[in-house]
Amino acid sequence: MKTELRFSGTGGQGVITAAIILAEAALLDKKNAVQSQAYGPEARGGSSKAECIISDDAIYFSKVTAPNVLLAMSQEAADKYSKDLKDDCIVITDKLFVTKLPDVKNKIYELDITRAAKNELGKALFSNIVALGAVVGLTKVVSEESLEKAVLNRVPKGTEEKNKKALQVGRDLVK
Amino acid sequence: MSRVLLLQGNQAVVEGAIAAGCRFFAGYPITPSTEIAEELAKQLPLVGGKFIQMEDEIASIGAVIGASLTGKKVMTATSGPGFSLKQELFGYACAAEIPLVLVNVQRGGPSTGQPTSPSQGDVMQARWGTHGDHWMIALSPSSVPECFDLTRRAYEFSERYRVPVILLMDEVVGHMREKVVLSDDYENLPQPMRKQPTCKPEDFLPYDGGEDGVPAMPPFGIGFRWHVTGLIHDETGFPNGSPEATVKAMDRMYHKLADHYDDIVRVEEFKMEGAEFAVVAFGGAARTAWDAVTMARAEGLKVGLVRPITIWPFAQKHMEKLATQVKGILVHELNCGQYVGEVERAVKGKVPVFSYGKYDNEPATPAELLAEIKKAMGGVK
Numbered sequence: 001m002k003t004e005l006r007f008s009g010t011g012g013q014g015v016i017t018a019a020i021i022l023a024e025a026a027l028l029d030k031k032n033a034v035q036s037q038a039y040g041p042e043a044r045g046g047s048s049k050a051e052c053i054i055s056d057d058a059i060y061f062s063k064v065t066a067p068n069v070l071l072a073m074s075q076e077a078a079d080k081y082s083k084d085l086k087d088d089c090i091v092i093t094d095k096l097f098v099t100k101l102p103d104v105k106n107k108i109y110e111l112d113i114t115r116a117a118k119n120e121l122g123k124a125l126f127s128n129i130v131a132l133g134a135v136v137g138l139t140k141v142v143s144e145e146s147l148e149k150a151v152l153n154r155v156p157k158g159t160e161e162k163n164k165k166a167l168q169v170g171r172d173l174v175k
Numbered sequence: 176m177s178r179v180l181l182l183q184g185n186q187a188v189v190e191g192a193i194a195a196g197c198r199f200f201a202g203y204p205i206t207p208s209t210e211i212a213e214e215l216a217k218q219l220p221l222v223g224g225k226f227i228q229m230e231d232e233i234a235s236i237g238a239v240i241g242a243s244l245t246g247k248k249v250m251t252a253t254s255g256p257g258f259s260l261k262q263e264l265f266g267y268a269c270a271a272e273i274p275l276v277l278v279n280v281q282r283g284g285p286s287t288g289q290p291t292s293p294s295q296g297d298v299m300q301a302r303w304g305t306h307g308d309h310w311m312i313a314l315s316p317s318s319v320p321e322c323f324d325l326t327r328r329a330y331e332f333s334e335r336y337r338v339p340v341i342l343l344m345d346e347v348v349g350h351m352r353e354k355v356v357l358s359d360d361y362e363n364l365p366q367p368m369r370k371q372p373t374c375k376p377e378d379f380l381p382y383d384g385g386e387d388g389v390p391a392m393p394p395f396g397i398g399f400r401w402h403v404t405g406l407i408h409d410e411t412g413f414p415n416g417s418p419e420a421t422v423k424a425m426d427r428m429y430h431k432l433a434d435h436y437d438d439i440v441r442v443e444e445f446k447m448e449g450a451e452f453a454v455v456a457f458g459g460a461a462r463t464a465w466d467a468v469t470m471a472r473a474e475g476l477k478v479g480l481v482r483p484i485t486i487w488p489f490a491q492k493h494m495e496k497l498a499t500q501v502k503g504i505l506v507h508e509l510n511c512g513q514y515v516g517e518v519e520r521a522v523k524g525k526v527p528v529f530s531y532g533k534y535d536n537e538p539a540t541p542a543e544l545l546a547e548i549k550k551a552m553g554g555v556k
Contacts, residue, residue, distance in 0.1 A: 020352060024181045027354055033181065035352040038291075060465035061541050062351045 002055040003141045004064040007131070008081050009073025009094075011048040014128030018071075019050035021132060021150045026054040028146035034059045047076055054141055069139055071131055073113070078102050092134060094127070109138065111173045117166065126166040129155075133170020144171075176359040184322040184348040185210035187355055188278060189218060191326025192250050194361040197276070198224035199247040201238035203231055203257060206290045207346040208280035211252040232257035236264040236277065243273050244403065246394025248330055248367070252278035255288055258297055258304070265339055266305030267405045272382075272390065272428070274333040274369065276326070278342040280349040283536060292536035293346035293459055298513040301341050302487050308425060310432045312439060313341040313487040315458040319353035325484070327364070332439060334367040336431055337389050343486055345509060347459025347538050372399060381412040382424070388431030432488060441484040442493045446472055450479030452552050453497055455518060456507040457483045459538055464507055466541035471548055478548055486514070494521035503555040505529040507544055527555060 007015040026033035037050040051064040072078035073094045082102030094113040117127040204212040219226045229235040239249040258279045283289030301313045316325045329340040372391040381401035393399040406414035456464035471478040506515035512532040529551040
């Protein structure tokens with residue numbers, strides 16, 4: 001079983017961090033994971049793409065060729081990466097940024113990721129963790145326990161409770 | 176005890192360097208190698224080592240040469256433009272036989288090129304970037320665990336043979352994150368050591384190669400005095416312009432590596448049992464090839480992968496043998512075709528050699544490589 005995930009958005013939204021955390025959660029589940037990213041020379045702004053492949057077997061080619069999950073946190077990302085999707089790929093968009101949904105037959109989940117982060121946690125900063133909660137809630141690609149552990153291993157001290165809540169906010173978005 | 180970590184290739188290089196006993200780094204950060212400098216800046220002080228961010232790449236390799244002479248295991252890391260700048264002093268390290276590890280996480284070139292994109296465009300520069308006949312070693316990892324292992328091996332070779340070693344990486348492997356299992360305690364790992372003199376300081380001949388052609392190298396400051404120069408020198412370390420001394424020095428430096436081909440030149444085979452056609456790929460490009468060859472086998476095509484881990488010295492004997500085993504060879508690399516020329520030279524026309532060079536900022540997908548394999552195999556029949 002191999003799952004390919006592509007997280008895309010704007011530099012600074014934390015999509016690369018989200019992909020790293022997901023890959024670390026997969027290792028905690030005793031699976032194999034490979035994570036990679038593409039970005040331009042800019043530090044902020046510009047498009048950002050992070051990928052994660054999770055499998056029970058060895059993973060050779062490190063880039064996603066046919067995603068099972070596409071997370072789009074910007075309109076540009078939704079437009080750019082929704083081409084040539086496999087039929088079973090699910091698309092998750094952030095309602096705040098993606099106002100024009102891609103014209104595809106795939107199942108699209110329009111979620112208020114960034115708004116929920118702002119409203120429930122006070123900061124848009126938590127949107128990547130909210131997104132992870134939603135992705136794992138929908139796909140079960142890693143266990144909830146490993147995801148929470150991986151999040152807590154990565155986040156700054158003192159923000160643990162907020163991040164745990166962010167995961168819950170994400171899970172609630174897809175209930 | 177061991178740790179299961181998700182690390183970037185660049186971070187695994189740092190772990191390998193620390194594990195091998197590297198205690199000095201001087202560099203000038205550059206994408207896509209920057210994480211190596213960043214992480215060593217954090218880790219070296221914790222193990223009693225020194226990290227210096229220098230004013231430029233030339234000074235960086237100068238500083239590591241100096242530190243190596245004091246007996247330290249040393250590293251510098253760079254990419255494209257920095258690799259060009261380091262070439263002159265790399266040649267000095269070849270001439271004076273100074274152990275060091277130079278990491279080049281390749282980017283697209285020439286010049287500033289494509290800073291954030293994968294490339295293997297420095298294959299020939301690694302070999303011939305510095306002027307004059309010289310001998311060196313370059314290793315190319317294909318996975319994050321191999322970044323750790325090959326960094327350690329780079330120190331083993333560098334110390335054992337008194338030669339600068341290039342870790343020839345690419346962005347695919349340098350920036351990807353993958354599972355790696357590391358020991359909690361590097362103290363238990365074998366540490367590469369330099370040959371030390373057994374004579375008194377006054378009898379010391381610093382460039383006497385002895386039986387294996389590798390001169391002993393005492394650290395500066397313990398009483399052994401010797402002269403270090405980029406001029407061709409004899410056993411005393413002082414310049415000697417005679418034809419005899421020149422040939423003797425050059426031949427010794429050639430033989431100290433060439434005579435240890437089996438130790439230095441490592442090549443891995445994948446699905447080569449009964450293969451009638453071989454793909455040759457290394458570094459990040461080999462990751463595509465592993466999948467493409469697996470797909471080809473699933474379709475019943477008798478294809479295998481030959482993966483040079485040691486890029487220089489060239490895997491001459493391996494490629495000569497390969498030419499007697501298969502009906503055709505496809506060399507896949509992330510450049511316009513560099514290593515393929517060496518393969519053609521070794522194969523000497525015995526079987527057709529095809530080139531699939533890719534230089535559009537993206538690694539080839541397994542499906543793209545599979546299509547090239549089929550096209551090439553069609554040409555063999």
